[in-house]
Amino acid sequence: MVAFLLPLLPMLAVLERLPVDLSMTKNGVPSKTIIAPAKQQQTVTLNWLASYNDSNYWNLPNGGVTFEKQLLISVEEKGTKSVLRLSNPVFLGSGGSGAVFSFRVDQPNQFVHINNQVAIKVSWKASRSTVENECNILRTLESNNVPHVERCLAQVPYDEGRIMIALRPVVMDRTSSLAKLSSTAQENAIRQVVETTIGMLLANVITVDLQPLVSDTGDVLFIDFTEAKQLSSPPSASDLNGLVGFCNEILALIPVECRDKATILFQQALQDMEKRGFTLEDEIYTIVDGIFLGGS
Template sequence: MLVLPPRIVASVWLATSALLASEPTPIPNGIDTNTAVVGTGTSTAFIASASNTLKTQTYDLGNGSVTLSNPLEISVSKNSAKEGRKNYNQSELIRLRDPTLLGSGGGGAVFGYIRDGSSSSLPDVAVKISWSGSAKSVRNECHVLQVLEERGVSTGVEKCLTSLDYPFGDSNRAMIAMEPVVVGKSVSNIADLPTPALRETAVDQLMRIMLQMMAAGVVTTDVQPLISTETGSVLLIDMTEAQEISSTPTFVDLALATSFTSEIWNLVPEDLVQLASNSLLSEWKLLEKSNDRHQWSASIVQILKDQPLLSEVAADYIGEYSDGRK
């Protein structure tokens, strides 16, 4: 755990504040001023002071090495409005232990940590550490996941707890902490699920996740689903390519939305295309009732309507909106 003298901490704090705002950002109540400030973003993270039992471990991986602390303690302070000012009094100290390598790729390495106090021996928080050249995309992943959370999308996507700087020497790297962690066996191909019921569950969830994300103004490319072989539940991971799209979509926005919907439909087995259409239409009607559909532009809706595998009934119903008939 990185602990700096108060004089250096003050310098780090002032430098971070200058980047984030025109006036210094206050340290949350209860945070020791001898603690190194390493976080940036809408959630400010602090690596807590090291205890006598702190250990570090270095992993040499294909794209580079990663050093981790065990335990890892982070305090996440959420910004909230109070009488027109930001309130930093709400914070939660999260202590994570026993990291295990979950995977490593071009964007970074992902480790599973166990939340201290958990009765399970399985990891429940994922910590992703970027490489030097991928910090921006990893921070973007956290930002987009927080946007989805703020806009009510909680099923089928991860929740980013915080984004923070990598504290072990390389300032060009970033760390993000996310939950949940998929435990047990999973597949990325719906056709590989062992039963028809599980395949139907996965298709239904996949279409609903797609619509909820688009209603929230977010799309992604290089879609990577993790599908539980026990429940059929779907979790989209590695959202480093995800982007917010404008309420008045640009050409690039429309291209990204087209790619996203096409990738999702390509995951649907041929014998479940009708079920996918039914699920999409069902979710569309739910979004109508919740009044969330207003965030979509007519051009984005047109992309949904024009998908070649969408049933005629669903396309006609959605078309009533894009044609101005509803």
């Protein structure tokens, strides 16, 4: 099972590959296809580059999705802008916020190598703002150097009322549980969970319905930030309630027999945070201390 699908399985749509409806084309090209002259392609954010005969169409419950043979998309990572050429779209699954596809990278940049994969999430019309928020939150986490979370490379219109975002990395064959890992892998995974938690708190970001993908060596990647939000300063009562839920979800990821080790790692992380000159607001620290350190 593809690990990327884990958060999407409960709402996985039945995939139906449909034939081309030529009535929706003009001169053999779909009406919504954008074909730019070659000399303009470097300045166009999004180009569909193939004829309709080479397109792929998925009929999904909340809206159809069409991709052509190749996709040229402008992306930005760590302040560097570049263009990725993507191909071979593969449907991974769909959920409440949109449908997710993997693409092979044919034209790489300094962060994404040839034959790597990039995920494209296409929103539904009703979830456009949710997917926009996900990308904005991921960029906030990136700008604050929060580790072990996916990155949003681009946010561009898809069609009227919908948007799509480009995400990386796409990971396969991972679990959502730390319980069955070896002791060495568990310790590595717990350390990474702690690092991500402290990083998110310093960035004033929390989320619910956590989606960790964990390798057999304990490498963790958190995905699906559609429910994430930034805390206000000072935090509101709603923020603090959300923080309690976030911290309890983090704690629930850690096997009971590993909680003492996790407490030590949280203590070390908070001490290191203070040595580097970073602090949490008093109300936030009190909740973090109570849940992760037992109110020490």
